[in-house]
Amino acid sequence: MNLDFTPVWQGMSGLLHGAVVTVEVTVAALALSCCVGLLVGIARLDPKKRIVYGIASTYVLFFRGTPLLVQLFLLFFGLPQFNIMLPAFTCGMIGLGLYSGSYVSEIVRGAIQSIDNGQMEAARSMGMSYGQAMRIIILPQAVLRMVPPLGNEFIALIKNSALVSLLTISDLMHEGQKIIAISYRSLEVYLAVALIYLVLTTIASQILRLIEKRLRVGGMVQ
């Protein structure tokens, strides 16, 4: 077996650029996913609010029940039929964000429901509205419980983002494939790409551990 990493070294700046794009699309998608997830998670708290609950549940059903790649292709190749042409990066961000949002919404809902009902009752009996009680009392406690599963979601998102290379986005995966196209060194290049993904996910999990530690110092000694 002869391994030749020269193409990797020669293409390193391209790979690093790709890594930056991967981080960008992932962070943008995570921001979208958290916003959507928060709204959908709250919308799914009360099945008695039929319409809101129904819309939110349909969203979760679709985005959790279909492949991410199909969702990305629908956005990128499907929408142009309605004359909606989104830039590839935007498609990637929205696709990843909506997909991940369906999982985040379950994280949000689970965390909120895990807060003792007495908290809501105490807040309401002081005269807080439902929204105030949510914002001031429930969510700050729930967020702490969301952090570890959100961390896992973030790491999954980094890895899933490799699929956006199929939308012509020049992410890490795409840059790797470009090098392979001219050098035919698949093994070496994919190993290098895997290693860079590993570095990204490791950094992400370290950051998350730090955040968790910070939040715990913030007084939630429960």
Place this chain on the structure above:
Amino acid sequence: MSAPEMTPNAKPILEICDLGKSFGSVRVLHDISLKVMPSQVVVIIGPSGSGKSTLLRCCNCLEIPQQGSITICDKDIVTDGVVLPEKELNALRMHVGMVFQSFNLFPHLTVLDNVAVGPRRLRGMKKADAEDLARAQLAKVGLAERADAYPAQLSGGQKQRVAIARALAMEPRVMLFDEPTSALDPELVGEVLQVMKALASEGMTMIVVTHEMGFARDVADEVLVMDGTVIEHGKPEEIFSNPQHPRTQSFLQSILSPG
């Protein structure tokens, strides 16, 4: 703190008329009527499952009774299942303090913030003013020096005293206590009862569900015995020394000589 100044010719602070409440097909409360005058302390006793908590929770619409009406400070908060509009209800709840068996302090806030959060967010007070008020209320329950602690660092008795301070910081017209000492170790019950006694002697209007017969005897103006409805009511000495209803007799016997 004394509540009565707005009601010179002594209108009731809280009035309940022919209240009825069911959970599904199970009727938990029926035909309950009650008047609580300013500065009055009403103690509610009764066996487990007799609807004491439900009655208290109806008084601030945490539960909605299907029949009858509840009037607080001249406002009908609920009439035959129709509740006051959300905004007015929230405004009225500020005047009704509630203390829970399980404290329900906010674990992510310091003791000071637990007490200050209401004045700050609901009464529109400035941060510094709200904190001053909170410190004053904490001093009143003997916990001024624990202002910076988190609830998890307190004993049960201290937690309940913070919960009382939190309710007091809203300057309520009436306070509802649902078995405030039942979750406490016996040696911590006294400190909470003492705070409640002090409140009563300052003229706070109180409705207290409790099994502390000593407290009822010393502090209550009236004792209600419940079993789905009010089966007996009167001065504590009458109820305790000369109970009329056979179910009152057996209930008193069961708690005065347990086991």
